[in-house]
Amino acid sequence: MPAGYTDADRLTAVGRFLSARNLTLQYKTGEYLVTAVSEASFGCEQNDRLVLLGPSGCGKSTILKAIGGFIKPSAGEIVLDGKRVEKPAPDRAVVFQEFDQLLPWKTALENVIFAIRNTRKVSKKEAEEEAVAQLYRVGLSGFEHRYPHELSGGQKQRVAIARCLALHAQVILMDEPFASLDALTRQQMQEELLGLWNEARFTLVFVTHSIDEALILGSRVVTLSPHPGTVIEEISVRHSHDLARKYPEYAALKERIESILFKDQLEYTI
């Protein structure tokens, strides 16, 4: 298979390691029963980088929360490694978009230690050593003893990523973690995330509304349409990330995704 993107990648088979089957997610407001996601099916293999891509209102974050176990499906199921997802657990570590996901009363190091000590039985010393190592991996050595409010947005997200790595989760779930960052930091974080993935393969589920981000980060992209959220298409992106943005196939694939996402609209702007 040559580097770049192949067009014949419509995946009908559902992945085995993590899969959503006919997933329907609903919530109640005071007056309505709202269907956020309707009969969504998709999946991925171990060490895939699955991206959920779609405009706001397509339920991509809701799906991620369901994988996290925070929302119970009204119908269908999510299966991870043969086990049905029932409730939140540290085997599915989550990085959120919001900067307030760190415990503000704990330093960067204490945040990571807290995650380790509450999910595994390890000595204080071991937990601390691991936390220091994980913070080093995300490039935060020297910032261990800062409180979250003393860190920049990008640094906070790095701590959140370090915390997730420290959980040794089966899947890392990321809900638009770079959306609130400035463009330069975002690009840097995307590259670093791929670096981390290259270093120690893990299964990643990443939610974004940016086609570029999806193509840079994803090995598999699930496109979603809104109201209610449904899966339009699953696309496999076969390339190594450092080739992204440089290949002509990139533009072609981007155009294809755009046509999928915006097929109902005559004109669109990004």
Add this chain to the structure above:
Amino acid sequence: MPDEKIELSRWERMSNIGWLRKTVIVVALAVIWQIYAVWLNNSLMFPTFVDTVKAFVGAFASGELLIKTGNSLKMLLIAYAIGATLSITLTILAISTRVGNDILEVLTAMLNPLAPVALLPLALLWFGLGAPSLVFVLIHAVLWALTLNIYNGFTGVSQTLRMVGRNYGLKGLKFAFLILIPAALPSILTGLKISWAFGWRTLIAAELVFGVSSRSGGIGWFIYEKKNQLDIDQVFAGLLTVIVIGILVENVLFKAIEKRTVLKWGMRH
């Protein structure tokens, strides 16, 4: 090229220190008080600042004011402890069930506006003249403001933080103690501060009304007694004590707690 940082003048730096500016105001008030009292020359109506301070020091040295202050603080602390326990129980009920939530909202809406002193006659009827009546009224003074703030604090904890806690598999009391309570600490401290101030005011007022609660009474009773004996500088010394304790608790005790917690963590600025 100009320097990146230039030191401000000493005067400008000093004028940026909050406590220094406030101390200047306090000193100015004391000077105005002294001048006015000397000019008025009527110690029965308005003793000078110096006389008040003398009476203050004397009353503390003799132990009289110290004991009375101790009595008052003891009453308030008892009520504070009971109030806080009730408050936490109510709040936990309120966040865990919808009925509990409704009960809390109805109770606070009804009872929060009810001035504690208005309950005094009833308290006297139920508990007689003495400490229990005082504590009853004080609990009422402390409870609602505290409950309202703790409740708001808990409900205000962001969904993200809650999900982080649940992601670690935290549940029940562990979740409450490791996530909810520290995350709600700014509101909890505000509640403790407001309810302390409410309680302190109510205490002095209640003591003025029914005086001898325990054997020797509190500061409120001291003020009332000294007014009857026409020891007006002692009355002023009593009032000064009320103010000083208020300031100490608010600006020393609570400030110190806040500096070590919510301010250090950037949860309040």
